[in-house]
Amino acid sequence: MEYVLNYIVAEYLVLIPVLYIVGVFLKTSKFFNDKYIPLTLLGLAIILIIFFQNNFTFQGIAQALIQGILITGATVLSNQVFKQLQKDKPFLSLAAVANDDQKGEMGTITNNSETIKTVNYAPIIGMVNNNQEGGKVMPVKVYLDAGHGGNDPGAVYHGYQEKDLNLEAILYIGKRLTELGFTVGYSRTTDINPGEVFARGVKTQGYNYLLSIHCNAGGGSGAEVIVNCKEIGAVVESNYRTELSRLNNFRKIYSRKYSNGAIIERNIVSGKFTNVVNDLDWYGILRGCWSVGVSGDLLELFFMDNINDLNIYLLNKQRYWEAIIKSICLTFGIDYQESSDDSSNIKAELKGEIEQLKGIISDKEAEINILQAEIDSFQPITLYQKKERT
Ligand SMILES: [Zn+2]
Known part of the structure; x- marks a missing residue:
């Protein structure tokens, strides 16, 4: 987008919001087919620029053509950027993303x-x-x-x-x-x-x-x-x-x-x-x-x-x-009766989970001890013996 703007003659930037509004108007109109909107905007942009320039030579018209394409491109692009931003809005809820x-x-x-x-x-x-x-x-x-x-x-x-x-x-x-x-x-x-x-x-x-x-x-x-x-x-x-x-x-x-x-x-x-x-x-x-x-x-x-x-x-x-x-x-409309079990079964279950975790901890400790023993008895491998000079 920035690169496009660099090539547009500064005075014509004002046309972007103008074209945007015309585009929105055409879009809401029932009698206008949406697919012709970009082409219509391009034509409009070129005509406006020719009159702005007040230069009806071949060179002037060619210049208007290039500027018209750039301006229309920038308008359609900004519309797309705006649309994408709107589209993304509902997804901002992180809770929803999980689903x-x-x-x-x-x-x-x-x-x-x-x-x-x-x-x-x-x-x-x-x-x-x-x-x-x-x-x-x-x-x-x-x-x-x-x-x-x-x-x-x-x-x-x-x-x-x-x-x-x-x-x-x-x-x-x-x-x-x-x-x-x-x-x-x-x-x-x-x-x-x-x-x-x-x-x-x-x-x-x-x-x-x-x-x-x-x-x-x-x-x-x-x-x-x-x-x-x-x-x-x-x-x-x-x-x-x-x-x-x-x-x-x-x-x-x-x-x-x-x-x-x-x-x-x-x-x-x-x-x-x-x-x-x-x-x-x-x-x-x-x-x-x-x-x-x-x-x-x-x-x-x-x-x-x-x-x-x-x-x-x-x-x-x-x-x-x-x-x-x-x-x-x-x-x-069904009679609800509380469960006859109280929450003691949940306590028992949690205690069971704690015991299970303790078991995992002692297993891991044993693994650590084995590794430590390996480190303690570690002998560096030497491929040759350095000879002392005599
Ligand atoms: Zn789920």
Whole structure:
């Protein structure tokens, strides 16, 4: 850009903003084809320069031609630079960068992408009726997705892999929801890669709700709930916010646009989102479940790269999971009963981890001792013996 400016006659620089404005005007005009804009601007620039110069000789016109090309080039270039800067804006959120890999394939959207789904959770709650004996007609079907897996570890910080934390959470939540009477489906129950994200979303067909669990990274603190751009019903998201706020910072509820990655915070008033985001959803799994008429959330439990967040989570993980279970129960009108296990099993687990680490330390110490012994007994190799002069 600088080099281009060096060759432009200084007086003509004023034409750049003029051409820019004309260009923007043509762009907003419905009757003008965008692809002719640069050529039109070039013609306009040359004509203006010829009149500026007031030199209608062959040399004058040739000069105007060169200056016109340079000026138009600079205008179009500055427009592109501006556009690129705007484009990059949504990606400035580091937390979002950590989830760029979750966009996945476009997939086949069977629903009209422009149709705003009007279903909220009311019809689902309506499924839980009492039968003739007074018992509940079940089941409510929940599909659980542990993010990443197998060859895809997700975020890796402080010796923890996201895929393991996600799976641990999902297995606990699934077991408890089953005890409470839900029917639970899983994208994975072991350390395997459960496949492309959109396809995973499509597998929720016939379920009432999808929950995909992840752990965040990229600088930040607290839980985040990500909901499909077009979702209106906000009962479960509102419950997550209430319940998870008791344990740690709750960051936000948002949607992310497929078209440009922009993050839009979602506002809730009495169980409904007041702002619907008119775009496809960024997250493949949310697009996938939406395409088969299933509402879903992607829940980021905490920030793995934030040691404080990680410690709070590790010490309270069972409480996090119970908060999620309670939120789902409240949403579907199922009685929530606290787990009979207290947190002593977590203490035992942590003690076990400490013992394991102590074992690693003593192994490493033994290795260090062996190396030290080698150094102590080290004899330099000499290929010839230096003879003393006699
Ligand atoms: Zn993840």
